[in-house]
Amino acid sequence: MTDATAVAAPATDTRKAGRYLYIAGVVVLCAWVIVPIYFLLINTLSSPETVNSYPKPFIPEFDLASLTFFAKFAGMLTALKNSVIVAGMTMILSILIGAPAGYALSRFEFRGKELFRLLILLTRAFPLPLLALPLAVFFIRTGLDDTTFGLALVHTTLALPFAVLITFSLFSGIPIELEEAAWTLGCTRITAFTKVVFPLILPGITASAIFAFVISWNEVFAAAVLTIENRTLTAFLLQNLDTSPLHLKFAGGFILVVPALIFIFAVRKYLFAMWGIANR
Amino acid sequence: MAEIQIKNVAKTFGSYTALHDINLTIADQEFMVLLGASGCGKTTLLRIVAGLETATTGEVWIGGRRVDHLAPKDRGIAMVFQNYAVFPHLTVFENIGFGLRMAKKPNDEVKRRVERVATLMHIEQLLKRYSGELSGGQRQRVAVARALAMEPDVILMDEPLSNLDALLRLEMRAELKGVLADSKTTAIYVTHDQVEAMSLADRISVMHQGKIIQAATPIEVYRNPAAEFVASFIGNPPMNFLRAEPAGEGKWKVAGQIIDGPRTSKGPLQFAIRPEDIRPAETGLTATAKVVEPLGAHLLVTSEVDGTMFRAVLDSDLQVKPGDKLTLAPQPDRVRWFDPQTTKAVA
Ligand SMILES: Nc1ncnc2c1ncn2[C@@H]1O[C@H](COP(=O)(O)OP(=O)(O)OP(=O)(O)O)[C@@H](O)[C@H]1O
Numbered sequence: 248m249t250d251a252t253a254v255a256a257p258a259t260d261t262r263k264a265g266r267y268l269y270i271a272g273v274v275v276l277c278a279w280v281i282v283p284i285y286f287l288l289i290n291t292l293s294s295p296e297t298v299n300s301y302p303k304p305f306i307p308e309f310d311l312a313s314l315t316f317f318a319k320f321a322g323m324l325t326a327l328k329n330s331v332i333v334a335g336m337t338m339i340l341s342i343l344i345g346a347p348a349g350y351a352l353s354r355f356e357f358r359g360k361e362l363f364r365l366l367i368l369l370t371r372a373f374p375l376p377l378l379a380l381p382l383a384v385f386f387i388r389t390g391l392d393d394t395t396f397g398l399a400l401v402h403t404t405l406a407l408p409f410a411v412l413i414t415f416s417l418f419s420g421i422p423i424e425l426e427e428a429a430w431t432l433g434c435t436r437i438t439a440f441t442k443v444v445f446p447l448i449l450p451g452i453t454a455s456a457i458f459a460f461v462i463s464w465n466e467v468f469a470a471a472v473l474t475i476e477n478r479t480l481t482a483f484l485l486q487n488l489d490t491s492p493l494h495l496k497f498a499g500g501f502i503l504v505v506p507a508l509i510f511i512f513a514v515r516k517y518l519f520a521m522w523g524i525a526n527r
Numbered sequence: 528m529a530e531i532q533i534k535n536v537a538k539t540f541g542s543y544t545a546l547h548d549i550n551l552t553i554a555d556q557e558f559m560v561l562l563g564a565s566g567c568g569k570t571t572l573l574r575i576v577a578g579l580e581t582a583t584t585g586e587v588w589i590g591g592r593r594v595d596h597l598a599p600k601d602r603g604i605a606m607v608f609q610n611y612a613v614f615p616h617l618t619v620f621e622n623i624g625f626g627l628r629m630a631k632k633p634n635d636e637v638k639r640r641v642e643r644v645a646t647l648m649h650i651e652q653l654l655k656r657y658s659g660e661l662s663g664g665q666r667q668r669v670a671v672a673r674a675l676a677m678e679p680d681v682i683l684m685d686e687p688l689s690n691l692d693a694l695l696r697l698e699m700r701a702e703l704k705g706v707l708a709d710s711k712t713t714a715i716y717v718t719h720d721q722v723e724a725m726s727l728a729d730r731i732s733v734m735h736q737g738k739i740i741q742a743a744t745p746i747e748v749y750r751n752p753a754a755e756f757v758a759s760f761i762g763n764p765p766m767n768f769l770r771a772e773p774a775g776e777g778k779w780k781v782a783g784q785i786i787d788g789p790r791t792s793k794g795p796l797q798f799a800i801r802p803e804d805i806r807p808a809e810t811g812l813t814a815t816a817k818v819v820e821p822l823g824a825h826l827l828v829t830s831e832v833d834g835t836m837f838r839a840v841l842d843s844d845l846q847v848k849p850g851d852k853l854t855l856a857p858q859p860d861r862v863r864w865f866d867p868q869t870t871k872a873v874a
């Protein structure tokens with residue numbers, strides 16, 4: 248008995264130490280993410296005077312003056328509206344184009360299927376700055392420059408690979424027998440899709456749509472190059488970064504971060520699935 | 528009226544031939560069982576009839592209509608899938624009524640027909656549940672009920688009882704037989720379980736490596752196997768085979784005994800007899816008992832005759848020990864003969 252405890256004691260000690268290390272690691276990583284967001288929150292919800300003075304408070308004042316100032320800043324609301332429009336269009340386009348491609352990849356055997364999958368990923372290998380100049384020239388020629396639609400097209404190409412791959416894994420998760428059963432019960436390929444497959448993948452499609460939305464929402468380079476009048480929020484903030492007061496930057500930053508945070512919570516399950524980690 | 532005709536159907540996957548020139552006619556309201564070992568092409572044949580797979584060559588006719596160019600929904604069939612395929616986003620009620628809704632039947636008719644088949648399959652108390660809230664056996668019943676609700680001319684079933692435990696299987700088997708007989712449906716039923724095949728079938732088609740070896744009534748398949756494969760595949764324990772040398776007109780020498788056989792000029796034949804058609808007697812084949820297994824009502828004796836394994840199902844009152852010498856007489860009218868060259872039966 249005593250022997251056993253004597254041997255067990257050091258083992259528990261190392262295990263305890265390991266646990267402390269583990270917990271410390273988790274705390275540091277969480278702080279890494281949460282602290283900047285928290286400062287952003289405090290400064291956004293404080294009056295402009297507090298933001299521009301020292302020392303800074305650690306508790307938000309719940310003063311909406313900074314946000315009001317942000318809303319009143321010339322062009323800011325238009326930029327916000329443009330961001331929403333472009334992101335919305337990107338979301339719709341990338342699902343409309345991406346979901347059928349994902350379906351085809353998971354359900355049909357065709358020549359060059361593997362190559363097609365590789366190409367989808369390779370589109371991400373081209374740095375946008377490299378494409379920006381030819382794209383700008385092309386857009387000016389076709390009259391797509393400085394339009395929300397033109398920018399949405401560029402953002403769609405950025406979001407599309409993810410839309411295809413996420414929907415591919417969603418469709419692959421639905422047994423083909425369910426569709427076949429629907430076919431034998433009076434469905435065409437299309438009605439089988441709308442009555443059986445679509446309801447089953449709807450949550451995943453939503454996640455993939457939000458993902459596309461956020462990709463567009465956060466994108467700044469193409470937005471800055473391809474638009475002048477119709478700037479999105481990111482491009483507008485970038486343009487005015489050095490001239491605008493501190494509280495404006497904080498408010499703008501906060502407005503940009505919020506959708507990303509909501510997105511992470513909404514789709515974490517599907518991100519895990521996409522990366523092949525079991526859901527927890 | 529829904530007679531099914533399968534004419535010269537072949538199917539290749541790349542370079543692999545899954546089905547070779549299948550010809551089969553299934554009469555109206557007949558219960559046909561496709562029986563064969565795993566990978567012999569049963570599912571492939573069923574899917575070709577359903578329209579989920581296209582035959583490489585050949586034709587499929589249902590009810591006097593050529594259907595192999597039609598979509599599954601236009602063939603007048605319903606199918607039960609091996610792994611249920613119950614829609615997870617719909618209740619049991621909506622699952623069973625799915626086909627009726629697709630056919631735009633009025634609400635009260637859908638309700639009436641769903642409730643009727645649900646009662647038939649004993650799942651009327653589950654109608655509000657989702658498939659995630661059902662056991663495997665219940666899901667299987669939903670799948671069968673969903674097919675029956677369509678009141679199809681033809682019902683196709685791919686091992687519909689394979690995922691059930693032995694007891695439930697026995698119960699469902701009897702239910703299914705009754706329900707299908709009442710519904711006057713033509714049925715094709717795929718299984719690799721020979722007991723299931725025997726008990727359900729009007730006729731059994733024994734398949735082997737993409738071919739139909741024999742299509743006949745269960746008793747015929749059991750008593751008069753058309754080929755060695757059928758003889759050794761059907762029956763548990765399987766048929767015994769011994770080498771037979773010609774010994775004059777209609778006489779054959781089997782393990783030193785002269786036995787009456789077919790009058791043919793062919794060379795050596797295979798003598799075959801079922802283990803339960805053997806009796807201990809004064810004269811007969813000399814056997815040395817190797818293993819003795821009491822099975823309650825019977826005694827399964829595995830012995831050696833002429834250097835070949837030979838099984839006999841004997842009365843359990845018999846006193847046999849391993850090493851004993853036995854004299855076993857085959858029941859003359861149950862002896863069958865096969866040509867080892869063609870593996871076909873010889874009359
Ligand atoms: N889509 C396919 N591509 C290539 N080969 C296939 C395909 N489907 C079936 N096969 C092959 O065809 C043969 C017959 O398959 P099938 O599914 O019909 O067998 P089965 O008799 O139903 O077997 P089991 O009892 O195991 O279900 C198998 O050797 C299988 O590997």
Ligand SMILES: [Mg+2]
Pocket residue numbers: 569570571685
């Ligand atoms: Mg099968």
